[in-house]
Amino acid sequence: MKLMRTILIFLLIALAAAPAGEAKPVNKQVKIPQSVLNITKENTYPNPSQDLPYLQPSDFTEKLLKTSNVKIENPNLIRMLNETSVNHSFLSLGLRARIYLGEWPLNYESNETSPNWQYQKINTNYFDNRGGNANYKIHYVQESQKVVRGGLTAKLPKSDDVKKMMLLKAMENSNLPLAFDTIIGAGTKKDHEYNIPPKRLGYLYAYAPAVNEKGKVTYGEVYLVLKGTKREIMVKNVTSHGIGAWIPIQDYVSFGFAVTEQPK
Template sequence: MKWQRILLVFLLILLSASPSAMANNKVDQSVKKMEQVKIPSHVLDIAKENTYPNPTQDLPYLQPSEFTQKIIKTSKVKIENPNLIRMLNETSVNNSPFSLGLRATIYLGEWPLNYDSIETAPNWQYQKINTNYFDNRGGKTNYKIHYVQESQKAVRGGLTAKVAKSEDVRKMMLLKAMEKTQLPLSFDTIIGAGTKKDHYYNVPAKRLGYLYGYAPAINEKGKVTYGEVYLVLKGTKKKIIVKNVTSQGIGAWIPVQDHISFGFRATEHP
C-alpha cells in the first residue's frame, strides 16, 4: 500500500505541474514566432514625410474555406500558396446520391506549394539613394545639415535566382518575411523628390559634411517546395495527392518601405 500512495502523490504532482509547463512552452513558442528585427537608431521612418505615397502592402494570409481546409489536410505535403488556396476556395464539389460510384482524378497543375524560411537578415545599406553635402571649411561655428531627397528614387528588390511561378514564390516569401520581421516590406518602393526629415547633423567648422541616405532591405533565404497537384474523387470522398515533389533553395532582397538609413561623415578634404 505504501508504494501505491507514493505513486499517487507523484501522479498528483505531475498533473499539477503539467499545465504550467505547457503554458510556459506556449509562451516561449509565441515569443519566438513574434520575434522581430530591431531597427537601429540611424534608420528613420519617412512614411509621413515621403512626397511619393507608396501603396501599403497588405498581404494577409488567405483564409481557406471550409472545403479547402478539409481537403488540404488530406495532402501529405504542406500547402501554403495563396493562389492555390484561392483556386481551391472557388472550387465546390457537391455530394449527391449519384456520386457513390464516382471515380475521378483531376490534374490541377504544378505549383510552388510552400516556402520554408531559413534566414531573414537586414541590410541597412542595401542601396544608396541620396547624398546631402555642405562645405563648412570657411565657417567658424557648426552648421546644421538635414536630409533632403534630391531626386525621386525607385528601389527594387527581387529573387536571387530564376524559378518557376516566380510571382507565387515572391508572394510566399514576402508573407513569411513580413511575419518574421514585423516590418513594412515591398519588392518595389519609391522615395519622392523633396522628401525631408528634420533630424539634424552638425558639420564642424573647417570641415566638409556628407549626409548619406540608404534604402534598407531584408535578405530572405529559404527553400521552396514544388509538386504536381491532383484532386482525387472517390464517391463522396475527396482528397489531394501531390506527386513529383521537388525542393529548391531560393533567396530574395525585399526593400523596407518608407525607411531610410543615414550615415554622416565630416572631413577636411572631399
C-alpha cells in the same frame, strides 16, 4: 522510515515527470537602429500599403487541404480551390477521376530573416564648411525620386507565387512594412540635423534598407482526386529548392554621416 523512503521516491518521480518551464515566445520584431528613421509622413511619393492577409480557405477547400500529403500554403492555389465546387449526387457513387491542377509552389519554409540597413544608397547631401567659423547644420533632402527594387536570388517557376509566400513569411518574422518595390519621392525631407564643424566637409548618406529572406520552397504536381463521394488532394513528384530574396523595407531610410577635411 519506510514511509519516508516511499514519499521521497514519489517526490523524485514527480519531479522527473514534471514538464520543463515553458519556453518564452520569441520576439520576432526586428530592432530598428537609431540611424534608421521612418519617412512615411514625409515621403512625397505615397507608397501603397502591402497588407497581405492570409487567405482564408472555404469549408470545402479546408477539407481538401487536410487530405493533402504535403502542406499547401500558396494563396493563389488556395484561391483557385476556393472557386472550385464539386456537387454530391447519387450518380457520383461510382465516379472515379483524377484532375491535374498543374505544378505549384506549395509552401515556403523560412530559415532566416535578417535586415541590411544599407541595402542601396539613394541620396547624398553635403556641405563644404571649410570656410566657415561655426558649425553648419545639415539635414536630409531627397534630391531625386528613387525606385528601390528587391527580388528573388534565383529563377524559379511561378516566381510571383513564391515571392508572395516569402513576403508573407518575412513580414511575419520581422514585423516590418515590406514590399518588393518601394519609392522615395523627390523632395522628401527629414528635420533631424547633423553638425558640420568649421574647416570640414560634411556628407549625409541615405540608404534604403531591406531584409534578406532565406529558406526553402516546396513544389509538387497537384491532383484533385474524386472517388465516389470522396474528394481528395494528391501531390506527386515533390521537390524542394533553396531560395533567397531581397525585400525592401517600405518608407524607412538609414543614414550615415561623415565629416572630412578633403572632398571624397
